[in-house]
Amino acid sequence: DVCSFRSVFIAELAMLPLAILIVLGFMAVVTLTPTSVIIMLVMILIMENQRRGMFFGKRANLPEEAARVLRKYHGYVFSWALIFTFWYHPMESTFGHLAGTFYTTIIMLQGSLMFTRMHMNRWWTAGLEVLVLFHGTTVATNIVIEHNGANVGMITTRGYRDIIHIARHKKPMNFSLWQNLPWQAYPIARRRNRLTVNERILADGSIQIPLDEREVRAQVRKLKKANVDSVAVCLLFSFKNPKHEKLVAKIVREEFPQAYLSVSSEVIPQYREYERFSTVALNAFVGPKVSNYVKRFDSELRKMGVKTGIHLMTSAAGVATPEASIDKPVNLLMSGPIAGVVGGIWAGAIAGEPNVITLDVGGTSADIGLAQSGKLRMKHLLDTKVGPYQAMIPMVDVDTIGAGGGSIAYIDSGGIFRVGPRSAGATPGPAAYGQGGTEPTATDAIVALGWLRPELFLGGNKDLRVDLAKKAIDAKIGKPLKLSTQEAALGIFKVLTHSMVDAIEQSSVRKGFDPREFALVAEGGGGPLFSSAIAPEVGVKHVLVPNYPGITAALGLLTTDMVYEYTQTSYVMCSALSADATQRSTLEKQFAALEAQAIRQFAKDKIDKKRVKIEWIVDARYEGQDYELRVDAKQGKVSEADVKAYFKTMGSPGASTWSPSAPHPYMQKVRALDICVVLEGEITLVLEDRKSTRLNSSHT
Numbered sequence: 070d071v072c073s074f075r076s077v078f079i080a081e082l083a084m085l086p087l088a089i090l091i092v093l094g095f096m097a098v099v100t101l102t103p104t105s106v107i108i109m110l111v112m113i114l115i116m117e118n119q120r121r122g123m124f125f126g127k128r129a130n131l132p133e134e135a136a137r138v139l140r141k142y143h144g145y146v147f148s149w150a151l152i153f154t155f156w157y158h159p160m161e162s163t164f165g166h167l168a169g170t171f172y173t174t175i176i177m178l179q180g181s182l183m184f185t186r187m188h189m190n191r192w193w194t195a196g197l198e199v200l201v202l203f204h205g206t207t208v209a210t211n212i213v214i215e216h217n218g219a220n221v222g223m224i225t226t227r228g229y230r231d232i233i234h235i236a237r238h239k240k241p242m243n244f245s246l247w248q249n250l251p252w253q254a255y256p257i258a259r260r261r262n263r264l265t266v267n268e269r270i271l272a273d274g275s276i277q278i279p280l281d282e283r284e285v286r287a288q289v290r291k292l293k294k295a296n297v298d299s300v301a302v303c304l305l306f307s308f309k310n311p312k313h314e315k316l317v318a319k320i321v322r323e324e325f326p327q328a329y330l331s332v333s334s335e336v337i338p339q340y341r342e343y344e345r346f347s348t349v350a351l352n353a354f355v356g357p358k359v360s361n362y363v364k365r366f367d368s369e370l371r372k373m374g375v376k377t378g379i380h381l382m383t384s385a386a387g388v389a390t391p392e393a394s395i396d397k398p399v400n401l402l403m404s405g406p407i408a409g410v411v412g413g414i415w416a417g418a419i420a421g422e423p424n425v426i427t428l429d430v431g432g433t434s435a436d437i438g439l440a441q442s443g444k445l446r447m448k449h450l451l452d453t454k455v456g457p458y459q460a461m462i463p464m465v466d467v468d469t470i471g472a473g474g475g476s477i478a479y480i481d482s483g484g485i486f487r488v489g490p491r492s493a494g495a496t497p498g499p500a501a502y503g504q505g506g507t508e509p510t511a512t513d514a515i516v517a518l519g520w521l522r523p524e525l526f527l528g529g530n531k532d533l534r535v536d537l538a539k540k541a542i543d544a545k546i547g548k549p550l551k552l553s554t555q556e557a558a559l560g561i562f563k564v565l566t567h568s569m570v571d572a573i574e575q576s577s578v579r580k581g582f583d584p585r586e587f588a589l590v591a592e593g594g595g596g597p598l599f600s601s602a603i604a605p606e607v608g609v610k611h612v613l614v615p616n617y618p619g620i621t622a623a624l625g626l627l628t629t630d631m632v633y634e635y636t637q638t639s640y641v642m643c644s645a646l647s648a649d650a651t652q653r654s655t656l657e658k659q660f661a662a663l664e665a666q667a668i669r670q671f672a673k674d675k676i677d678k679k680r681v682k683i684e685w686i687v688d689a690r691y692e693g694q695d696y697e698l699r700v701d702a703k704q705g706k707v708s709e710a711d712v713k714a715y716f717k718t719m720g721s722p723g724a725s726t727w728s729p730s731a732p733h734p735y736m737q738k739v740r741a742l743d744i745c746v747v748l749e750g751e752i753t754l755v756l757e758d759r760k761s762t763r764l765n766s767s768h769t
Contacts, residue, residue: 387632412625
């Protein structure tokens with residue numbers, strides 16, 4: 070919680086006079102002397118003023134919600150005083166009288182402190198005192214995993230309607246004769262809502278078939294009639310020439326302004342048809358819910374006086390403003406999970422473990438990340454997926470599976486015992502919460518096994534119903550499978566644990582990392598519960614449980630900077646760049662345009678230019694390769710020597726996990742495919758003495 074201790078202290082001071090005066094007031098009622106009557110009247114006057122947030126005729130300088138807590142809970146303090154005063158006053162002895170008065174006063178002081186700390190320790194205690202607020206969210210991730218996003222419509226080039234259905238003909242299981250392809254079983258955009266227009270832009274950016282505006286308007290009206298929530302615009306070779314896409318976007322805004330709009334030339338102007346189409350469709354799929362969430366959150370914060378608004382963690386381990394997040398919510402797909410990895414690296418560094426595997430288990434999903442030597446690993450753009458869907462965005466290497474405390478256990482139509490990915494969510498939640506949930510979850514299994522103490526759950530503020538947890542397990546799992554409650558509960562736990570073990574092995578062993586050289590950082594609300602069962606299966610050397618595992622991801626947010634990456638596809642051979650000054654000049658202009666776009670974004674974010682770091686990057690590959698290798702590029706004028714440096718870097722051992730130092734003759738040709746500009750801005754805190762300081766790991 071973001072909480073000002075100064076505000077809590079002020080509220081406590083405001084409660085102490087009330088506690089003392091209530092004691093004196095009730096004693097005055099008992100004695101009924103002239104002096105006691107005056108004391109009682111003064112007490113009533115002060116209590117009424119305090120209830121209104123006034124002290125001696127002046128409005129108290131308290132946070133608004135602090136005053137509301139005082140108004141709400143001073144009645145409880147009044148009731149306690151009544152009970153304890155009349156409990157002790159029948160004692161005739163002077164000692165008993167004094168003891169009763171002293172004990173009542175102590176009870177009132179303790180009560181005031183307890184209520185103040187319990188109800189003041191929240192967001193609203195001191196909005197103006199919050200200098201900067203970071204937020205990592207799993208909203209977009211959960212939308213994709215649970216398949217409950219927007220109803221997406223798509224406008225594309227004639228003949229390319231089924232790209233996101235066909236994908237790349239890759240099967241999850243190569244040798245299976247029957248398999249359910251998830252991107253077809255749960256399509257981002259249904260076929261009836263994928264409409265085409267007759268237009269064509271060629272690979273060199275020239276227009277072969279002009280766009281017919283009347284046809285576009287007719288198709289947009291069809292989507293509007295179909296009640297789609299968002300529209301994705303993906304035309305062929307728009308990354309080379311966005312003219313047609315811009316015109317389609319203009320028509321959509323005119324004909325269907327209430328629809329969320331996702332345009333490929335704005336979201337991801339890069340080659341690779343299927344990945345580009347899938348990413349833009351995902352942006353439209355999560356866009357309406359994520360944008361509404363961000364807008365509402367930011368608006369409420371500003372109402373409370375948090376002038377900086379929120380900064381949201383992106384999939385690239387940087388943070389972005391609400392405006393940038395609303396435009397490209399697809400960049401938030403791994404927002405929450407990434408923060409967990411960064412927090413796990415931080416926790417590992419404190420414990421002296423630079424090599425960590427992070428296990429962040431929440432209510433809906435489990436996120437697994439790996440960091441060697443304390444460095445984040447980035448995925449290749451062809452490997453960036455969320456669930457079964459391709460998302461070609463900069464992304465830290467994190468795998469997410471539908472396994473969490475709220476994962477529902479069930480028996481499918483084939484009689485197979487399964488757990489997840491469907492989750493009970495916060496409402497109604499697990500059956501043990503007593504909020505109307507009837508389906509057994511992982512949390513219910515752990516409660517039934519006795520691994521959670523009901524009286525201590527959520528600091529004792531939440532009652533866990535063991536009877537309801539066992540009832541749900543018996544009804545849905547135990548009786549159908551003829552298992553006892555304990556056996557069914559243990560089965561739920563083991564099935565979920567196996568899913569997590571398999572995901573950790575895919576992130577480590579299958580990528581060439583030995584888990585025995587890593588420590589497992591168990592974080593999130595459920596990470597420590599599962600870590601003791603997972604560690605022996607995986608073979609890690611240690612399990613690290615941070616002091617506050619539930620907020621480890623939040624601590625990770627404090628170590629990040631604001632990062633943007635702007636990319637554009639540029640087909641060019643390095644040999645042509647070396648020989649042709651005109652092509653080098655064209656490349657310089659493309660880099661400059663991307664840099665200007667990024668700087669404009671930082672200007673909107675009010676980041677000081679002196680605190681901005683700019684990097685130029687080239688994604689290149691040898692002719693015949695399928696995957697690019699990322700190499701650094703020198704800023705400024707692109708010379709012949711710079712181009713030769715690209716080629717030299719391609720052959721260096723550090724360029725990639727596979728990069729031959731003496732390439733085959735057909736690999737002597739290097740093609741530059743994508744150029745990137747990465748901007749990293751240090752987020753500063755403006756303190757009262759007007760000095761600025763960078764928010765980094767040392768402040769954590």
